[in-house]
Amino acid sequence: MLSFLATVARPALFALDPETSHRLAVRVLSMMPVAAPETDAPVLAVRAFGLDFPNPIGLAAGFDKNAEAVDGAFGLGFGFVEVGTMTPRPQPGNRRPRLFRLVRDEAVINRFGFNNEGHAAGVARLARRGNRPGLVGVNIGANKDTKDRVADYVAGIRAFAPYAAYFTVNVSSPNTPGLRDLQHAAALDELLARVIEMRDSVAEAHGRRPVLLKIAPDLTLPELDALVAVTRRRGIDGLIVSNTTVTRPPGLVETDVGQEAGGLSGKPLFPLATAMLAATYQRVEGAFPLIGGGGIDSAEAAWTKITAGATLLQLYTGLVYKGPNLVHDIKAGLCERLAREGLDSLLPVVGRNAADLALKA
Numbered sequence: 149m150l151s152f153l154a155t156v157a158r159p160a161l162f163a164l165d166p167e168t169s170h171r172l173a174v175r176v177l178s179m180m181p182v183a184a185p186e187t188d189a190p191v192l193a194v195r196a197f198g199l200d201f202p203n204p205i206g207l208a209a210g211f212d213k214n215a216e217a218v219d220g221a222f223g224l225g226f227g228f229v230e231v232g233t234m235t236p237r238p239q240p241g242n243r244r245p246r247l248f249r250l251v252r253d254e255a256v257i258n259r260f261g262f263n264n265e266g267h268a269a270g271v272a273r274l275a276r277r278g279n280r281p282g283l284v285g286v287n288i289g290a291n292k293d294t295k296d297r298v299a300d301y302v303a304g305i306r307a308f309a310p311y312a313a314y315f316t317v318n319v320s321s322p323n324t325p326g327l328r329d330l331q332h333a334a335a336l337d338e339l340l341a342r343v344i345e346m347r348d349s350v351a352e353a354h355g356r357r358p359v360l361l362k363i364a365p366d367l368t369l370p371e372l373d374a375l376v377a378v379t380r381r382r383g384i385d386g387l388i389v390s391n392t393t394v395t396r397p398p399g400l401v402e403t404d405v406g407q408e409a410g411g412l413s414g415k416p417l418f419p420l421a422t423a424m425l426a427a428t429y430q431r432v433e434g435a436f437p438l439i440g441g442g443g444i445d446s447a448e449a450a451w452t453k454i455t456a457g458a459t460l461l462q463l464y465t466g467l468v469y470k471g472p473n474l475v476h477d478i479k480a481g482l483c484e485r486l487a488r489e490g491l492d493s494l495l496p497v498v499g500r501n502a503a504d505l506a507l508k509a
Contacts, residue, residue: 158471166247166256174212177220185222185281189483191492194227196437196459197314197358197385199283203227204482204494205450205475208441208462209287209316209362213264215273222282225475230462231270232287233318236303238266239291246410250402254445254469255417258392259410262289262324267307274311286312287362292324298339305346309354317343320364320391322411328364333374336361340382358385365390365417365424365442369507372424376431387432388439388462389425393417414465418443422456423507429457429499430506445470447481454494455501 161169185202192203206228207221215231222229241263248257264270274284288304290297301317308315317339319330330339340361347359361384363375379387392411400406400416421442429438440458444450445466453461466474486494 162249162251165245166249167244170211170247174217177212177217177223180217180220180223182219182280183223186225188225188227188479191483191486192227192479192494194460194494197360198356199313199358201227201283201460203479204454204458204460205478206230206285206439206460206462208464209233209285209318210258210260211464211467215270215284215286218274218277218282218284219280224472225479228283228285228313228460230285230287230316231274232264232316233262233289233321234264234267234270234286234304234308235262235289235291236267236294236300236307237291238269239263239293248405248408248410249468250400250405250412250414250416252401253406253414253416254465255400255402255412255414256465256468257405257408257410257412259322259408261292262321267304271307271311274308277311283313284311285314285316285360287316287318289318289321290324290327297327297330298342301339302342302346305343305357305359306350309347309350309357312357314358314360314385315343315347316360316362316388318362318391320362322364322392322394331363331367331371331375333378336375336378337382340378340384344382344384360384360386360388360439362388362391363424363428365393365421366395367424369427372427373431376428380432380435384436386436386438387428388441389428389458390421390442392442393420395420413442414469415443415445418449420507422453422505425453425458426456426499426502426504426506429502432457444478445474447478447485450478450482451485451497452501452505454497455499456505457499457502459494459498
């Protein structure tokens with residue numbers, strides 16, 4: 149059914165407005181029968197943050213905002229799935245239209261604004277999954293009109309602790325005014341202190357959940373230096389590099405749509421996000437693993453992210469243009485590359501080209 153939608157029905161899907169197509173894709177995945185996870189090649193197995201991933205390819209947050217289609221997403225072959233971003237209270241997000249395709253650039257601009265059904269709805273859906281296999285991360289954020297943004301993140305840890313394999317603290321969406329200010333050192337230090345305090349307080353009841361931070365690709369190198377210093381001092385478990393960009397890289401073909409406000413994802417983001425990933429890898433110095441995202445649409449792109457410093461990967465926009473077989477294609481390509489190099493694990497590859505790929509001052 150998914151292959152049909154991706155090939156035969158793709159022109160019809162692209163004739164719909166992007167947000168309607170997105171909702172249809174989530175709906176289709178939510179209706180897929182639950183099946184046992186496929187068996188991945190042992191060479192793709194990754195251990196990170198104290199968790200065992202069957203393969204390094206994850207579904208990025210933003211696709212399944214309300215945890216509606218988790219098992220359907222695992223059916224595409226993902227090694228892990230991240231849901232959200234979810235806020236304590238439901239919120240509609242920004243006015244439509246708020247999702248735009250740059251078809252010739254294989255890119256998307258969104259300005260959703262954390263539209264979601266709130267913690268209660270997400271908790272109820274994850275609770276219904278019971279003990280089904282699959283690592284599910286929960287991406288948490290703050291309501292737009294909240295008076296205490298840090299308290300909203302703390303509430304997310306408390307609410308989802310029984311169900312999340314890990315948490316992602318999203319301070320890098322460009323579509324909630326002022327949110328990216330939480331990446332600055334003083335604000336970030338307070339945020340992480342309170343989030344980790346809550347994580348540790350519920351650990352006895354639910355187990356210790358890794359806490360990751362998702363950052364923007366638009367940081368300056370001094371800002372990145374300060375951010376990494378805070379994350380290392382606070383002992384977080386990892387970083388996701390990166391979210392969408394508010395910049396518009398040169399060379400965009402869809403210049404009219406490219407002027408829309410919001411975060412740009414997809415192929416044009418790849419160079420910037422990869423350079424930021426490599427620069428982050430250099431600064432982290434092995435203190436914790438990194439998840440690389442931004443423009444992954446092939447095995448070659450995935451390999452480049454790993455050599456830039458990614459232990460795990462996330463994608464979303466690539467599915468829009470490459471279809472649901474993308475995950476299998478990437479996994480097959482990574483296995484072929486490992487075989488050619490005589491390697492039985494991705495670990496030796498992580499970060500080996502970071503010095504060449506890193507964002508330079």
